[in-house]
Amino acid sequence: MAVCLLLLAGAALLLVNDFGRMQKLNKRLDLAIHGRKDGAAEASKPEGSMLVRAVSSFGMFIARSGLLSRKTLTEMTATLEGAGFRGGRGLGLFVGAKILLFFLLPIVFYLTLKNFMPGALGLCLKLGGGAVAGMLLPEMIATNIRTRHLEQVERGVPDALDMLVICADAGLALEAGIARVAQEISLLNPDLAQELTQTSRELQIGADMRSVMTSLGERTGLEVLKRLATTLIQSLQFGTPLTQALRSLSAELRAEALIRFEEKAGKLPTLMTLPMIVFILPCVFLIVGGPAVINVLAVLNHH
Template identity: 40%
Template sequence: MTNLAIAAAATTGGPTLLGIDVLWVATILAAVATMAVCFAIYAAVTVRDPMAKRVKSLNERREQLKAGITASTTKKRAKIVRQNDTTDRMRGILQSMKVLQDDQLSEAQQKLAQAGIRSKDLAYAVIFSRLVLPIVLGGGAALAIYGLGYLPDYSPIQKFGVFAGATIAGYKGADVYVGNLIAKRTDLIRKGLPDAIDLLVICAEAGLTVDSAFARVSKELGDAYPELADEFSLTSIELGFLTERRQAFENLAYRVALEHVKGVVTTMIQTEKYGTPLASALRVLSAEFRNDRMMRAEEKAARLPAIMTIPLILFILPVLFIVILGPAACSISDALL
């Protein structure tokens, strides 16, 4: 008798709400919650050192600077600087087609540096993608739409819009990706810059040199702000190897797309040139950066009510109505049936 009851319950299904099986919804939500818990446990167990991936690039930069000082011939220096066959082929193709411009190349290299990508050879890949991807994506879309007859229900204008969108996406795809990396990295550096300046002030007042101060701050900020620690560590290396210390500070401003960093670089250059007190100048900069960070936080807090309106209407209120009115609707449905 019990088996017959279970079979009958499985056949009829569980309770429904607005035509939706409640048991199936609960099963799906439980599966999603289980997957989220497993992912959270995996993310917590596999935490890695944020500076581990950056140590290799810093060591390569150190070896390149050593090669520029100690190596006497071009061949010896070439042994230190590794070449990439793929980017060499791309560069050869671009040069043969006479589409490679110096200002375009330097702009792409600076954007890659601001995105945290140290290899300058990848600039050829970015420029090459602007030439190849529009042909590949645009040609593929044209072949699929006009040759193979895809999207037959679309009007001619809609078909041309899909083709144009694929072509534009191929041309701007690499730039959008690099720009996204720059924006994220710049925001992370902006958050940690006031704390880094405070640590530089403490190091300067303790009597450390500028090289040692940058190295010490990069070590202290390695876990909290790895991007900023990476830049400070690289600046410390360049201060120890480059013949002109001014060039090391200018390289820092070149690699970071942030006006605050340019202000710090200008202060450091003036301090090196005129011998002005470093701690007092950095303390003023730190106060300005903290005020700017506070203003940004207040601006985000002021926008929060307007931003939360749409999620409140779409997600929170319907769930609240279901929780409040759901049991009553189920009771009324059972009473009527």
């Protein structure tokens, strides 16, 4: 087992240089798209620790080796893109973490629970449980990150629509308006800004507007962004006023959000019933009936 781990670590370290070249290429593309200032700022950011880079490079080596099917890689990529991880680094880190944890967690389980359930059965349970946990843990973390990412994106869509309406009223084209909204909303909602930035980059390289907007909805899987894509496509196809369509969609989204809040508020009395019975009613019974019980016990002891 130790020899296998050493071989895996050595292969990962050998691939760090390839990962570094990939990072430099991405920086040059960002520099060409956004200009010297943004490229320099991006270049000043740290690339991550050596361990993260090694695990990512090892995962990319496994992904490119053909050991995993194309369908599996597509599903992993979709999950990671939905969680906000773009490019090969996220996929490599995901695959590398699953494989390394598959070998490391059984050892950790065995050393931690060494005195618990000795014997062959206990050893099988520890090693098997560690292997299963190592395979499922990265996917659970990625799914959790994806869920929170999509919640943040959905929460910020009405505000982004209002800002896009302002940009359209100011005379900006749709491509420039999306880029401006992504820039302005980056501090308020970084997750939505990331999705809009990718959409803006796809528009800048000359992709078709319909395909880009459709990709925005399919990439996230959110019904809100699918409706936004449909609204923009219909506005461009039939020539309807863009600002009017965006205002109507923003009003609908805010009304739906208000309805959801009202539904949650209506469920509060039902949700509070069990805590009230468990925590509040016993205290009320003690306060109300406690003195009477004490008096009865005092009378009984007197007699």
